[in-house]
Amino acid sequence: MTIYALSTGPGTSGVAIIRISGPDASRVLELLTGKETPTPRLATLRKINNINTSELIDEGIILWFPGPQSYTGEDMAEIHIHGSKASILAVQSEISKIKNCRLAEPGEFTKIAFQNGKINLLKAESIADLISAETEIQRLQATKMMRGKSSEKFNELREKLLKILSFVEAKIDFPEEDLPEENLKKIKKDSSYVLNEIKKILNDQRVGEIIREGFKIAIVGPTNAGKSSLLNNLSNREVAIVSEIAGTTRDVVETHLNIDGYPVIISDTAGIRESKNEIEKKGIKLSLKKAENADLKLVVVDAKSINLSGFLNDLLKKDAILVINKSDLLKEKLDSEISKFNHVLISLKDNLNIDKLILKIKNNLESKFISEEDILITRERHRQHLLQCVDHLNNFSNKNDKKDFDKGAEDLRLATRQLGMIVGKVDVEEILGSIFNDFCIGK
Numbered sequence: 001m002t003i004y005a006l007s008t009g010p011g012t013s014g015v016a017i018i019r020i021s022g023p024d025a026s027r028v029l030e031l032l033t034g035k036e037t038p039t040p041r042l043a044t045l046r047k048i049n050n051i052n053t054s055e056l057i058d059e060g061i062i063l064w065f066p067g068p069q070s071y072t073g074e075d076m077a078e079i080h081i082h083g084s085k086a087s088i089l090a091v092q093s094e095i096s097k098i099k100n101c102r103l104a105e106p107g108e109f110t111k112i113a114f115q116n117g118k119i120n121l122l123k124a125e126s127i128a129d130l131i132s133a134e135t136e137i138q139r140l141q142a143t144k145m146m147r148g149k150s151s152e153k154f155n156e157l158r159e160k161l162l163k164i165l166s167f168v169e170a171k172i173d174f175p176e177e178d179l180p181e182e183n184l185k186k187i188k189k190d191s192s193y194v195l196n197e198i199k200k201i202l203n204d205q206r207v208g209e210i211i212r213e214g215f216k217i218a219i220v221g222p223t224n225a226g227k228s229s230l231l232n233n234l235s236n237r238e239v240a241i242v243s244e245i246a247g248t249t250r251d252v253v254e255t256h257l258n259i260d261g262y263p264v265i266i267s268d269t270a271g272i273r274e275s276k277n278e279i280e281k282k283g284i285k286l287s288l289k290k291a292e293n294a295d296l297k298l299v300v301v302d303a304k305s306i307n308l309s310g311f312l313n314d315l316l317k318k319d320a321i322l323v324i325n326k327s328d329l330l331k332e333k334l335d336s337e338i339s340k341f342n343h344v345l346i347s348l349k350d351n352l353n354i355d356k357l358i359l360k361i362k363n364n365l366e367s368k369f370i371s372e373e374d375i376l377i378t379r380e381r382h383r384q385h386l387l388q389c390v391d392h393l394n395n396f397s398n399k400n401d402k403k404d405f406d407k408g409a410e411d412l413r414l415a416t417r418q419l420g421m422i423v424g425k426v427d428v429e430e431i432l433g434s435i436f437n438d439f440c441i442g443k
Contacts, residue, residue, distance in 0.1 A: 001101070003022055003101075003105075004020045004104060005019055005442040012084060015081070016084075017080050018079045020079070021074050021075070021076040021077075026066075026075055028098055031051050033062065034049060038062050041065060045060070051097060052097075058081045060080045061079075062080075068116070072116060107124075123148065129141070129378065135262060137211055138211055141208065141212065141378065153197075157194050157197060157198065160193070160194050161415055161419065165412045194393065212379070214256065217264055218266075219266065220315060227300045229325075230348060233348055254267045259362060262369065264365070288311070297315055297320040298323050303325060304330070306324065308337070316341050320342065321357070323343070323344060324344070326349070381422075386418070388414075
């Protein structure tokens with residue numbers, strides 16, 4: 001089949017690009033333009049006509065990329081037309097009339113590129129991340145993945161395991177012959193090296209995933225401390241309802257922010273207090289869960305009534321900033337015990353020291369995101385494959401000590417398969433759908 005789709009964003013625009021890929025791509029161009037396929041990779045101005053009536057639809061640029069020297073590895077074309085909804089629909093409608101042509105599924109162009117060996121799975125995922133990048137650090141991470149350092153590393157480790165497996169299988173095939181001592185030493189040395197390298201990659205504080213998904217900040221604390229007002233202030237808009245009535249916020253309210261290029265998801269949570277109201281109790285339970293899963297907690301308290309015992313003290317133990325609001329009403333110095341905590345005095349009413357709070361948040365973000373490593377885990381899929389690889393290598397190490405090569409070979413095969421599934425070096429049909437369904441149509 002030949003597939004087609006709009007590859008630029010939907011809606012009115014100066015230029016829209018319709019991408020076509022498949023064995024009938026050249027025929028589509030010939031039918032739409034009434035002329036022969038243009039010179040490869042040379043922008044050519046053509047009139048695009050109705051197939052049956054030859055009525056002019058639009059005039060635009062045609063680009064022709066014969067396979068295998070194309071993005072998908074197949075014959076491929078791009079039609080650049082004016083970006084009105086009417087023009088786009090008219091051209092797509094004409095293509096749909098051509099035999100063996102259908103609208104592409106989400107991510108299908110990139111999926112075909114992977115299946116034709118043009119890219120590996122990590123490159124495909126990095127393309128999706130680049131398309132959806134909203135902040136500078138997300139863009140930088142996606143381009144770092146596209147450069148292929150991670151793919152090279154995983155392939156290098158996989159090749160080492162395959163080499164070890166060849167030694168082990170040689171012993172299985174020729175049981176009467178002893179493996180040379182240097183080969184036994186190499187098996188142990190190389191398997192330990194691969195195991196340690198993977199453990200180092202896994203010990204990344206989930207930086208790659210945090211950058212891709214967003215740094216989670218939870219605003220927590222007792223009722224009427226100013227949590228919702230703080231969310232609105234940081235967002236520069238009315239995200240949450242603000243009221244003097246305690247318990248107004250019953251559910252978690254989230255907003256996505258870009259703080260100096262860092263992707264941040266800030267959650268306003270229900271005020272934590274003793275409550276008999278079932279709905280409020282569920283909201284409080286959600287608040288505590290959100291705080292537990294957050295990368296940073298902003299514990300907001302009222303300057304007039306600071307009580308850091310109980311749950312507040314627990315929340316402040318790790319990855320937290322104590323935000324003391326309503327400082328404009330403070331008549332005396334703070335208790336010396338407060339200085340033990342990472343804190344900041346603010347007044348949302350007078351917009352006082354908000355810049356100091358934002359600076360503290362930025363410093364926390366920077367400390368979390370410092371990573372010069374070229375090998376990043378950006379998805380849970382990668383982490384799970386690496387964790388399973390570690391399990392199989394640990395099993396192999398235990399059997400290796402007992403010279404139990406028959407069973408050890410299977411552990412090596414499974415470990416090699418897990419590494420291969422990250423870059424797509426094995427049959428990975430079961431995971432292709434979940435990966436490429438995240439793409440937009442036209443990519």
